[in-house]
Amino acid sequence: MASLPQAELNERLAAILAICRKMNSERDLPSLLDLLAREATSLLECDRASIFLFDPERNELWSKVALGSDEVLRFDARQGVAGSAVTTGQTVNVRDAYSDPRFYGAIDGQTGYRTRTILALPMRNQGGDIIGAFEVLNKRAGVFSLRDEQSLEALASHAAIAIETAQLVSELRRTQDELVRQNAHLWREVEGRFATHGIIGAGPGIQQVVRLIERIRDSLVSVLVTGESGTGKELVARAIHYTSSRARRPFVALNCAALPETLLESELFGIEKGVATGVQPRLGLFQKADGGTLFLDEVGDLSLIAQAKILRVLQERVVERVGGRTSLPVDVRLLAATNKDLEAEIAKGTFREDLYYRIKVLHINMPPLRDIREEIPLLANHFLKEYCRENTRQPLEFSPAVMRRLTTAPWPGNVRQLRNEVMRLAACARGQVIDEDDLWTGLPAPLPDQPAARPAKAQSLKAAIEDLEKRLIAEALKETRNNQLQAARRLGLSRQGLINKMKRYSIAE
Ligand SMILES: Nc1ncnc2c1ncn2[C@@H]1O[C@H](COP(=O)(O)OP(=O)(O)OP(=O)(O)O)[C@@H](O)[C@H]1O
Ligand SMILES: [Mg+2]
Numbered sequence: 001m002a003s004l005p006q007a008e009l010n011e012r013l014a015a016i017l018a019i020c021r022k023m024n025s026e027r028d029l030p031s032l033l034d035l036l037a038r039e040a041t042s043l044l045e046c047d048r049a050s051i052f053l054f055d056p057e058r059n060e061l062w063s064k065v066a067l068g069s070d071e072v073l074r075f076d077a078r079q080g081v082a083g084s085a086v087t088t089g090q091t092v093n094v095r096d097a098y099s100d101p102r103f104y105g106a107i108d109g110q111t112g113y114r115t116r117t118i119l120a121l122p123m124r125n126q127g128g129d130i131i132g133a134f135e136v137l138n139k140r141a142g143v144f145s146l147r148d149e150q151s152l153e154a155l156a157s158h159a160a161i162a163i164e165t166a167q168l169v170s171e172l173r174r175t176q177d178e179l180v181r182q183n184a185h186l187w188r189e190v191e192g193r194f195a196t197h198g199i200i201g202a203g204p205g206i207q208q209v210v211r212l213i214e215r216i217r218d219s220l221v222s223v224l225v226t227g228e229s230g231t232g233k234e235l236v237a238r239a240i241h242y243t244s245s246r247a248r249r250p251f252v253a254l255n256c257a258a259l260p261e262t263l264l265e266s267e268l269f270g271i272e273k274g275v276a277t278g279v280q281p282r283l284g285l286f287q288k289a290d291g292g293t294l295f296l297d298e299v300g301d302l303s304l305i306a307q308a309k310i311l312r313v314l315q316e317r318v319v320e321r322v323g324g325r326t327s328l329p330v331d332v333r334l335l336a337a338t339n340k341d342l343e344a345e346i347a348k349g350t351f352r353e354d355l356y357y358r359i360k361v362l363h364i365n366m367p368p369l370r371d372i373r374e375e376i377p378l379l380a381n382h383f384l385k386e387y388c389r390e391n392t393r394q395p396l397e398f399s400p401a402v403m404r405r406l407t408t409a410p411w412p413g414n415v416r417q418l419r420n421e422v423m424r425l426a427a428c429a430r431g432q433v434i435d436e437d438d439l440w441t442g443l444p445a446p447l448p449d450q451p452a453a454r455p456a457k458a459q460s461l462k463a464a465i466e467d468l469e470k471r472l473i474a475e476a477l478k479e480t481r482n483n484q485l486q487a488a489r490r491l492g493l494s495r496q497g498l499i500n501k502m503k504r505y506s507i508a509e
């Protein structure tokens with residue numbers, strides 16, 4: 001057989017190489033085994049090929065694929081010709097099966113197949129451990145030659161590595177699936193414990209707010225919620241309403257910053273029928289909220305005239321519609337929110353002190369996100385889950401590197417900005433794990449990595465943060481060509497929130 005012509009030898013080598021290329025791109029174990037069996041059958045011009053994998057725990061050989069049959073075989077690793085190859089570590093070439101004592105005829109008995117010739121050899125991984133046996137049956141013409149042995153040995157040595165890789169990959173996939181499942185389960189647990197009224201947060205900052213909401217559920221005191229833009233003021237106001245005895249009555253929000261002076265009275269108090277031709281009668285917000293809650297959002301932006309009018313309603317508990325002659329009783333619970341420092345406004349004379357004390361019977365201050373960074377993983381995972389649920393997507397998760405970036409970013413737009421960023425990352429994610437490649441270049445860099453943002457020695461943290469905010473706002477405005485709505489979105493602020501900050505920092509429009 002050593003006299004095989006050179007041309008034929010080259011052909012075989014080329015065939016083996018071609019098989020190697022195919023198997024290297026196959027990571028699914030059953031498909032890989034199927035491919036190997038098929039290719040070996042044609043390479044060695046025989047009837048069948050099987051790969052037996054060694055199960056050291058049970059000291060058994062098992063085979064998922066035998067070309068031409070779907071059966072799974074499992075037998076003692078010392079049995080049969082394949083078993084002999086595994087136990088001795090040698091190639092076994094059987095020229096007449098039924099006269100060879102190593103042949104295990106029971107399988108023929110089960111499958112109704114008649115074995116004549118067998119070539120079996122051990123498969124070793126890179127560490128030299130035997131991971132199974134490669135076996136071919138019934139050479140079409142004659143018996144398996146020495147050249148066949150060499151060919152199968154060459155193939156088996158590559159096959160062993162490919163098989164081990166595929167096994168590792170499937171093991172990894174299994175563990176990953178298991179981790180994702182466990183992770184989802186844990187988040188459900190954690191959230192069940194820490195999400196009240198949709199307010200997420202496990203630390204004292206948020207938990208105190210949640211407990212306060214629970215404590216005042218039976219009273220109708222006015223509450224003023226303060227905090228920077230995007231810290232959850234409206235979320236808290238809604239939670240207060242929906243926890244109270246008024247939950248089934250309306251929650252009406254008025255954005256005081258967007259209330260033009262000319263529409264003030266008709267918006268708030270309504271218009272009587274027949275005031276003038278062409279003017280439709282309408283219900284004022286106080287009446288819409290009757291029996292429920294009126295939420296004065298951005299209350300610090302009310303004009304002094306509006307403040308006086310609202311104060312009167314609160315004191316007298318009646319409203320007079322535009323063009324109306326009678327006073328209508330109203331019963332509203334008042335909640336208010338602002339990101340302004342109302343005491344400073346009082347000092348400046350732009351906010352009425354008497355109104356301030358009316359709306360601030362109770363005061364809740366929402367912390368900026370940079371002060372409660374420990375909540376970021378909980379919040380980020382919550383928003384990610386929300387995204388997947390709403391978009392019916394497979395569960396996604398953050399890579400540790402991305403989570404690090406999220407927990408260290410400055411977040412001038414607070415939770416709203418974090419939520420927007422998570423939604424954007426989830427929408428752009430290519431795999432199940434959101435990794436650094438998916439990060440938006442616009443994600444604010446972590447504070448310590450950005451020299452420009454690093455506070456100078458004498459600079460207070462507050463001043464440094466203000467500096468950074470100014471810079472981020474200026475950048476966002478530049479990038480959006482002064483489109484305030486887009487810039488606000490990018491920063492995770494409401495438009496009004498952005499305008500307020502621009503005013504505070506005297507950034508020109
Ligand atoms: N603790 C929290 N848990 C869950 N979601 C939160 C939390 N805080 C804020 N959010 C979410 O962040 C977004 C912004 O919150 P919200 O509108 O209540 O902020 P805001 O303080 O009223 O902002 P602005 O001053 O700009 O009006 C919302 O989508 C809200 O659900
Ligand atoms: Mg708000």
